[in-house]
Amino acid sequence: MKLSKVVASIVLASSVVSVSLVAKRNSDAKFIMPSKVPAPKDNVMTKQKVELGRILYFDPRYSKDGRVSCATCHDPKKGWSDGHAKAIGVFGRVGPRNSPTVLNTAFQSHQFWDGRARSLEEQAMGPMQAHVEMDMKLEDVAKFVKGNKGYKAMFAKAYPKKEITPDLIVKAIASFERTVISLPSPFDLYLKGNKNAISADAAMGWSLFKGKGHCTDCHDGYNFTDGSFQNVGLGDDDIGRQKLKMKRKAWAHAFKTPTLRDVEKSGPYFHDGSVQTLQEAVAICGNGGRYPGKAGVSSMIKNRNLTSKDIDQITAFLKSLSGPDLPVVIPTVFPN
Ligand code: HEC
Numbered sequence: 352m353k354l355s356k357v358v359a360s361i362v363l364a365s366s367v368v369s370v371s372l373v374a375k376r377n378s379d380a381k382f383i384m385p386s387k388v389p390a391p392k393d394n395v396m397t398k399q400k401v402e403l404g405r406i407l408y409f410d411p412r413y414s415k416d417g418r419v420s421c422a423t424c425h426d427p428k429k430g431w432s433d434g435h436a437k438a439i440g441v442f443g444r445v446g447p448r449n450s451p452t453v454l455n456t457a458f459q460s461h462q463f464w465d466g467r468a469r470s471l472e473e474q475a476m477g478p479m480q481a482h483v484e485m486d487m488k489l490e491d492v493a494k495f496v497k498g499n500k501g502y503k504a505m506f507a508k509a510y511p512k513k514e515i516t517p518d519l520i521v522k523a524i525a526s527f528e529r530t531v532i533s534l535p536s537p538f539d540l541y542l543k544g545n546k547n548a549i550s551a552d553a554a555m556g557w558s559l560f561k562g563k564g565h566c567t568d569c570h571d572g573y574n575f576t577d578g579s580f581q582n583v584g585l586g587d588d589d590i591g592r593q594k595l596k597m598k599r600k601a602w603a604h605a606f607k608t609p610t611l612r613d614v615e616k617s618g619p620y621f622h623d624g625s626v627q628t629l630q631e632a633v634a635i636c637g638n639g640g641r642y643p644g645k646a647g648v649s650s651m652i653k654n655r656n657l658t659s660k661d662i663d664q665i666t667a668f669l670k671s672l673s674g675p676d677l678p679v680v681i682p683t684v685f686p687n
């Protein structure tokens with residue numbers, strides 16, 4: 352071999368090595384939480400808005416039976432969910448789906464299991480009106496808030512000179528939700544180089560999660576979701592995202608890939624709350640769905656031949672994604 356060729360191949364080989372090292376570093380960099388939370392231009396965050404939104408979030412008085420608030424179904428003590436398979440609203444009415452966590456929803460481009468709302472502002476209008484949730488007319492919510500001196504004063508500070516409308520109410524709630532962001536977990540410390548922050552099993556689970564298990568095909572990036580809608584083959588009657596466009600066959604039984612941050616705290620799992628344990632959830636997503644081979648299931652849901660040891664290690668990794676609970680102050684008295 353001519354010297355020039357040898358040099359060329361060494362240069363080539365070393366550049367391949369450095370490229371793959373960079374790629375490896377970069378591929379893990381995407382799992383690091385961003386330091387900023389996005390907010391829409393017409394609702395930039397302020398302390399006053401967040402404070403007002405927090406009170407509204409916990410206030411059950413503007414629901415049909417006066418007992419149900421956002422926090423009933425998205426309780427900070429229950430991983431911002433409710434511990435029920437299916438949500439329970441006013442007068443004990445049971446809804447069709449599981450309450451998802453509110454944690455990190457500020458990062459999502461679509462809200463609800465089927466993605467039918469885009470912003471948190473738009474989303475919050477839904478539960479206020481839903482028959483199985485708070486069952487109110489938006490005008491009546493606004494009437495209640497306007498007739499309350501304490502709230503009026505808070506609105507005047509948060510949104511000076513603006514008339515109190517449903518639009519303004521959901522803006523305040525959304526501002527609070529943008530503070531419901533996961534705190535650093537042992538996994539985050541591990542990513543930053545503290546190799547002892549998680550157990551050996553969890554570290555193996557992380558490799559399996561990215562490798563053999565193909566979990567990052569969907570649960571990708573710092574919030575462990577790529578925002579895609581997928582049919583993971585649970586086999587229930589809910590057609591999911593297809594309801595938005597009946598013609599889209601590919602949307603049948605497709606639901607949003609959920610975040611996995613703090614997932615240990617927010618069971619039961621999946622849009623129908625049919626799964627009690629993380630092990631079971633991992634087995635469904637990782638070994639071909641609940642009924643392997645079922646028609647219509649996402650082509651990325653395959654039998655990855657995960658052994659029970661693999662599943663336990665992936666579960667240990669998922670538990671390493673639990674950070675401390677947010678120090679949110681739950682109001683005990685409400686404005687009058
Ligand atoms: C009765 C229980 C209940 C109440 C009350 C309730 N929610 Fe929900 N919430 C749910 C359920 C169930 C879903 C999923 C519904 C669906 O996807 O069709 C949901 C979805 C959401 C989502 C989307 C999460 C995601 O990842 O897609 C957000 C955000 C949210 N709720 C915030 C709120 C706010 C704010 C309030 C108060 C104004 C509220 N919820 C009141 C049960 C409830």
Ligand code: HEC
Pocket residue numbers: 560564565566567568569570580581582583585605606607608609610611614617619620621622623629632633636637638649651652665
């Ligand atoms: C094809 C995309 C895809 C792949 C690959 C995938 N998931 Fe999922 N995962 C989803 C979707 C979509 C849901 C919610 C489905 C539903 O409720 O119908 C989900 C739900 C979950 C849940 C329940 C979370 C909750 O809050 O309800 C866990 C845990 C989970 N996945 C873990 C994993 C693990 C671990 C792997 C790898 C073995 C994996 N997933 C692979 C898309 C995927």
